[in-house]
Amino acid sequence: MASSSxxxxxxxxxxxxxRYGRQMIxxxxxxxxxxxxxxxxxxxxxxxxxxxxxxxxRVGMAKVLSAAxxxxxxxxxxxxxxxxxxxxxxxxxxxxxxxxxxxDCTDNLPTRYLxxxxxxxxxxxxxxxxxxxxxxxxxxxxxxxxxxxxxxxxRGPCFRCLFPKPPAPEMAGSCEELGVLGAxxxxxxxxxxxxxxxxxxxxxxxxxxxxxxxxxGAPPFRSxxxxxxxxxxxxxxxxxxxxxxIEETDYVAFCGGERPDWVARGLGV
Amino acid sequence: MASSSxxxxxxxxxxxxxRYGRQMIxxxxxxxxxxxxxxxxxxxxxxxxxxxxxxxxRVGMAKVLSAAxxxxxxxxxxxxxxxxxxxxxxxxxxxxxxxxxxxDCTDNLPTRYLxxxxxxxxxxxxxxxxxxxxxxxxxxxxxxxxxxxxxxxxRGPCFRCLFPKPPAPEMAGSCEELGVLGAxxxxxxxxxxxxxxxxxxxxxxxxxxxxxxxxxGAPPFRSxxxxxxxxxxxxxxxxxxxxxxIEETDYVAFCGGERPDWVARGLGV
Amino acid sequence: xxxxIVMSTITVKVEFGGGLELLFSNQRxxxxxxxxxxxxxxxxxxxxxxxxxxxxxIQNSEDAPKKPVDLxxxxxxxxxxxxxxxxxxxxxxxxxxxxxxxxxxxADWELEGEGEYQLKDGDEIVFISTLHGG
Amino acid sequence: xxxxIVMSTITVKVEFGGGLELLFSNQRxxxxxxxxxxxxxxxxxxxxxxxxxxxxxIQNSEDAPKKPVDLxxxxxxxxxxxxxxxxxxxxxxxxxxxxxxxxxxxADWELEGEGEYQLKDGDEIVFISTLHGG
Ligand SMILES: [Zn+2]
Ligand SMILES: [Zn+2]
Numbered sequence: 001m002a003s004s005s006x007x008x009x010x011x012x013x014x015x016x017x018x019r020y021g022r023q024m025i026x027x028x029x030x031x032x033x034x035x036x037x038x039x040x041x042x043x044x045x046x047x048x049x050x051x052x053x054x055x056x057x058r059v060g061m062a063k064v065l066s067a068a069x070x071x072x073x074x075x076x077x078x079x080x081x082x083x084x085x086x087x088x089x090x091x092x093x094x095x096x097x098x099x100x101x102x103x104d105c106t107d108n109l110p111t112r113y114l115x116x117x118x119x120x121x122x123x124x125x126x127x128x129x130x131x132x133x134x135x136x137x138x139x140x141x142x143x144x145x146x147x148x149x150x151x152x153x154x155r156g157p158c159f160r161c162l163f164p165k166p167p168a169p170e171m172a173g174s175c176e177e178l179g180v181l182g183a184x185x186x187x188x189x190x191x192x193x194x195x196x197x198x199x200x201x202x203x204x205x206x207x208x209x210x211x212x213x214x215x216x217g218a219p220p221f222r223s224x225x226x227x228x229x230x231x232x233x234x235x236x237x238x239x240x241x242x243x244x245x246i247e248e249t250d251y252v253a254f255c256g257g258e259r260p261d262w263v264a265r266g267l268g269v
Numbered sequence: 270m271a272s273s274s275x276x277x278x279x280x281x282x283x284x285x286x287x288r289y290g291r292q293m294i295x296x297x298x299x300x301x302x303x304x305x306x307x308x309x310x311x312x313x314x315x316x317x318x319x320x321x322x323x324x325x326x327r328v329g330m331a332k333v334l335s336a337a338x339x340x341x342x343x344x345x346x347x348x349x350x351x352x353x354x355x356x357x358x359x360x361x362x363x364x365x366x367x368x369x370x371x372x373d374c375t376d377n378l379p380t381r382y383l384x385x386x387x388x389x390x391x392x393x394x395x396x397x398x399x400x401x402x403x404x405x406x407x408x409x410x411x412x413x414x415x416x417x418x419x420x421x422x423x424r425g426p427c428f429r430c431l432f433p434k435p436p437a438p439e440m441a442g443s444c445e446e447l448g449v450l451g452a453x454x455x456x457x458x459x460x461x462x463x464x465x466x467x468x469x470x471x472x473x474x475x476x477x478x479x480x481x482x483x484x485x486g487a488p489p490f491r492s493x494x495x496x497x498x499x500x501x502x503x504x505x506x507x508x509x510x511x512x513x514x515i516e517e518t519d520y521v522a523f524c525g526g527e528r529p530d531w532v533a534r535g536l537g538v
Numbered sequence: 539x540x541x542x543i544v545m546s547t548i549t550v551k552v553e554f555g556g557g558l559e560l561l562f563s564n565q566r567x568x569x570x571x572x573x574x575x576x577x578x579x580x581x582x583x584x585x586x587x588x589x590x591x592x593x594x595x596i597q598n599s600e601d602a603p604k605k606p607v608d609l610x611x612x613x614x615x616x617x618x619x620x621x622x623x624x625x626x627x628x629x630x631x632x633x634x635x636x637x638x639x640x641x642x643x644x645a646d647w648e649l650e651g652e653g654e655y656q657l658k659d660g661d662e663i664v665f666i667s668t669l670h671g672g
Numbered sequence: 673x674x675x676x677i678v679m680s681t682i683t684v685k686v687e688f689g690g691g692l693e694l695l696f697s698n699q700r701x702x703x704x705x706x707x708x709x710x711x712x713x714x715x716x717x718x719x720x721x722x723x724x725x726x727x728x729x730i731q732n733s734e735d736a737p738k739k740p741v742d743l744x745x746x747x748x749x750x751x752x753x754x755x756x757x758x759x760x761x762x763x764x765x766x767x768x769x770x771x772x773x774x775x776x777x778x779a780d781w782e783l784e785g786e787g788e789y790q791l792k793d794g795d796e797i798v799f800i801s802t803l804h805g806g
Contacts, residue, residue, distance in 0.1 A: 048343055048344065049344075052321075052343065054343075055342040055343055056342060056343065056344070056345055057342065073324040073325060073326065074317055074321065074323075074324055074325065075317065075318075075325070076325055105806055106804075106806055107804070107805050107806040108804060109802075109804045112802075112804055129806060130802065130803035130804050130805060130806055131803065131805055131806055132690075132691075132803045132804075132805040135689065135690070135803060136803065137690070137802065137803045159802075162773055162780075162802070163770075163771050163773065163802045164770040164771070165769065165770035165771040166771055166802075167690070167691065167771045167772075167801040167802065168758075168761045168771075180805055180806075181463065181466065183459045183460075183462040183463040183466065184459075184463070185806065186455065186458075186459035186462070187456055187459040187460055187463070188806075189455075190452045190453075190455035190456040190459060191452075191456055193452040193455070194450065194452040194453070194456070194484050197450065197452065198484070198485070203485060205485075205487055207487065209487070209488075210773075211488075211489070211490075212689065212800065214689070215463050215467070216467070216472060216474075218474055218476065218478070218492070219478075219480075219490070219492030220480070220490070220492065221480075221488070221489070221490035221492070222778060222798075223487070223488030223489065223490070223778065224775050224778050224779065224780065224798075225778065225779040225780060225783065226780045227780040227782040227783055374672050375670075375672055376670070376671050376672040377670060378668075378670045381668075381670055398672060399668065399669035399670050399671060399672055400669065400671055400672055401556075401557075401669045401670075401671040404555065404556070404669060405669065406556070406668065406669045428668075431639055431646075431668070432636075432637050432639065432668045433636040433637070434635065434636035434637040435637055435668075436556070436557065436627075436637045436638075436667040436668065437624075437627045437637075449671055449672075454672065457672075479639075481555065481666065483555070491644060491664075492644065493641050493644050493645065493646065493664075494644065494645040494646060494649065495646050496646040496648040496649055
């Protein structure tokens with residue numbers, strides 16, 4: 001799926017969590033809200049190896065409807081809002097504004113920059129996962145920071161702070177092009193869900209970090225401490241110190257020009 | 270599910286993998302074989318939060334049949350052998366002998382010791398995952414070792430080498446008792462699948478290690494280098510140096526006596 | 539390429555996991571300062587664990603023979619100073635209970651000499667019990 | 673608590689990820705031995721990257737002013753000694769290309785002084801590109 005978001009109404013007394021953590025049964029741990037899923041694409045047979053919400057029967061169905069059906073089968077009380085649309089710079093703010101956080105589950109760079117810029121504009125954290133071949137990366141961009149456990153007004157870096165320029169197009173590729181082991185996507189997807197839960201439940205430590213995973217590595221995981229946001233960042237930087245303006249950005253051109261696969265994925269921005 | 274196993278017929282030239290890894294599309298990466306799933310239990314509504322193969326519609330169905338149905342919906346070419354039986358010391362060797370490796374996805378200690386002893390007896394690796402609350406552990410027991418990348422005849426430690434005695438019953442508890450965050454189970458389950466794939470495809474580095482995961486930790490993952498097997502281990506030790514005999518073991522008594530939940534789970538060994 | 543200068547105390551990081559933290563105020567991470575040299579008699583041979591706890595614990599006598607502080611000393615120090623309940627769930631027959639895995643800087647302590655491992659300033663020592671849910 | 677003894681070379685571990693390894697013989701992990709002191713002129717100010725590669729690279733002249741080896745020096749050393757193709761995908765305007773994240777012992781290099789970070793024996797330096805599949 002291109003991206004999905006969660007909007008909780010924290011009707012449970014989450015602040016009691018730490019106190020009663022020993023006693024409580026975690027599956028009583030709950031959040032109410034709406035889960036939005038945005039994607040313009042239909043289920044392909046080649047998706048099934050890693051996008052485990054879909055089934056052979058639903059090949060050809062809109063991905064967001066297939067995902068909503070899978071979630072309904074597991075838990076019919078969850079409210080899912082399936083949005084069959086390609087995310088573009090024209091609709092991103094409107095589509096994502098109703099949600100408390102954004103999950104980046106995309107497979108292409110232009111959408112990753114678009115989601116990051118939109119998350120900054122909306123002031124929401126972006127839980128970003130990526131997977132290729134045997135490797136994965138996980139990061140929360142625009143993270144609400146805490147110091148000594150207390151909320152601060154500060155935010156962690158955005159995607160553009162860390163990667164002001166996309167990698168050379170020659171070195172980029174989507175999962176369909178490069179391949180990815182389904183279980184790598186599964187590890188990263190579950191870790192994204194955990195970061196989202198920690199953020200919504202107030203359990204996140206509020207320290208920006210990047211988790212790198214390599215299925216063949218020893219050790220397989222490496223956690224990296226990240227910088228603060230970059231004052232010169234055109235997206236999240238300090239007014240007057242920004243270099244460049246993202247309003248002018250053509251996301252596809254920025255990432256190396258019109259490549260047929262990106263256009264096919266609906267990013268003819 | 271209690272445990273599941275994979276039996277590959279390596280009909281693809283896996284030894285070519287490393288050579289062609291750059292060119293190959295990973296989802297062409299395939300293994301043929303039979304996936305066995307062993308469990309005596311039926312789907313409960315409380316399982317759905319973490320056992321994502323099941324659905325609300327299939328509550329009450331045998332777990333192994335529900336799992337087989339879910340796999341069939343995703344990939345109808347996979348051969349699944351669902352075995353509706355409680356694993357006991359009387360049937361474990363016979364049930365697990367046909368498979369090349371064993372996955373321990375159980376939720377109780379007596380079955381963990383039984384699976385480890387059986388894996389040692391059958392000379393098969395045991396990919397073991399465990400999850401409780403916010404934490405998880407992953408380890409391959411009885412791992413075929415490699416040194417300098419070459420296969421050796423040696424095996425890594427078994428579960429009993431590392432944990433010769435179970436924790437005090439007061440400190441033990443299953444997921445149903447203590448609770449577990451569904452995404453923690455998902456992270457560990459996907460990592461188990463990856464270890465199984467690495468073993469079957471000859472990509473495992475053959476060095477025994479334990480991966481510890483804590484969803485709230487910073488860093489969340491810790492990789493630990495493990496000892497060799499223990500010559501005095503009653504399961505995998507050296508003949509003549511073993512202390513104790515596992516043939517005499519009553520698995521339930523060994524883990525602190527008959528607790529109603531273990532008996533209810535079919536472990537009235 | 540570096541010379542150690544004799545210190546009178548060292549600090550190690552101690553972590554508990556897999557449920558063991560329940561014995562230690564439900565706190566997973568601790569910083570522990572220990573004397574760099576300790577009496578020989580307190581860990582070799584082990585003194586048996588006692589219900590009396592701290593009273594029978596480690597005493598620093600000025601003229602007792604000494605040795606560099608080791609992992610065995612830490613185990614008894616934890617029993618006598620941090621353990622809140624049920625010492626028998628942590629120590630058995632003069633060492634950690636067999637169901638507990640001890641890690642020294644991310645390696646199984648058996649690779650490091652077990653209780654005889656000499657602690658260094660900044661070491662990270664982890665005690666875990668196996669998890670078994672799923 | 674320790675004294676550094678002057679060494680003439682140091683060894684660092686270098687890792688590439690996220691596709692950058694393709695520029696370095698598709699090998700992710702490298703051990704690199706570097707002189708402990710290097711000419712001042714080669715990294716500050718940066719020499720611009722050149723198509724000629726190694727020919728315009730770092731030269732050790734005996735009488736040039738020297739400084740302790742730093743991360744900038746390593747970057748040029750990698751270009752001149754390990755890079756197999758397309759230097760412009762690794763170096764741009766005298767530093768790493770903006771799309772590359774540099775890590776010093778598991779911290780973003782911006783927290784460590786970027787190119788001016790003085791390398792220590794045993795340091796682990798990682799260069800990664802962002803992954804973007806999913
Ligand atoms: Zn930014
Ligand atoms: Zn053993």
